[in-house]
Amino acid sequence: KKLLNVQFHDLLQLISLHPPQRNLIRSVQDDVFFSVDVASSGVPTIRWSFMSGAVSRCIGAWRPGGFTNITQDYSDRVNACDNGSMLLSDLKLQDSGYYVVTAEDPAGNSRDLGFVLKVNEVLYEDLQYLSVTALALMVVAALLMLAMWLLHRGCRKLRAWRRRRQMPGEAFKRSPENQS
Structure with a gap:
């Protein structure tokens, strides 16, 4: 004072x-x-x-x-x-x-x-606004992390599917002549 x-x-x-x-x-x-x-x-x-x-x-x-x-x-x-x-x-x-x-x-x-x-x-309203803004930013960050995790997982599955498709044994099993 x-x-x-x-x-x-x-x-x-x-x-x-x-x-x-x-x-x-x-x-x-x-x-x-x-x-x-x-x-x-x-x-x-x-x-x-x-x-x-x-x-x-x-x-x-x-x-x-x-x-x-x-x-x-x-x-x-x-x-x-x-x-x-x-x-x-x-x-x-x-x-x-x-x-x-x-x-x-x-x-x-x-x-x-x-x-x-x-x-x-x-102004307690300022503190309330600040905490709501911080909470919103945390939710956006969590959603972005979830989206990155889902995209990474999808990318890994796509790579695995492509590898299986390119394997010679897999190609033989999938040919239309062998399916009858």
């Missing part, structure tokens, strides 16, 4: 990313960890929210060393850390969207930073 580090230094002065990756791609049922380091003169309040084309909702808010308030929609899937980090586990397709972290100092100054999360579906 990749870590995404966000540093807020003196909320009014600097916001920097380490590494500068703001677009995350995960699969359904994976976890994503947002690591946030907030530096402030006072104890900041951290808020995480989620936005997509269909909905916009608060994930939770907490103060390092203080309160933690995670909404009921996320209560069993979010772990909040004192430094503002957030672990979102058991991802669903509906978790794809824009995540915003807001850090607010006691004076009311705040900074926002957004991240895009894309959750991909694990």
